Amino acid sequence: MAVPGTLQSDEELAGQELAAIHIGTKEGDIFKLLCELEGYEDGAYELQWQYITTDWYGNYTGDWSDLAGENDMELEIVINEENALRAWRVVVTEI
Secondary structure, eight states: OOOTTOOOOHHHHTTOOSSBOOTTOOTTOEEEEEOOOSSOTTSOEEEEEEEEEBOTTSOBOSOOEEOTTOOSSEEEEEOOTTTTTEEEEEEEEEO
16 A cells, blocks of 8 residues: 555556445445545645546556646545546656
8 A cells, every 4th residue: 555655656556446336336326535645744845636447346447637626635425427437546746
């Protein structure tokens, strides 16, 4: 799992399910993801939420993509047919 206060590459994150849909989730369910940072108290940073499509087994089937305009500490996702097979993460960039 990601270590608070550190940045990790895609290779380091490969295979880690950061936030994935589980069996029993249905359309209209709401997921709220919260980013809690440690080690950034004295620095400036930017957040960018991203998603990747998965297969039914949770295997990544594409590349990570930015969620346009999603740069806050919290992300709310309403599950629908388009996003039901996705995983999400937040990328922290020191500025």
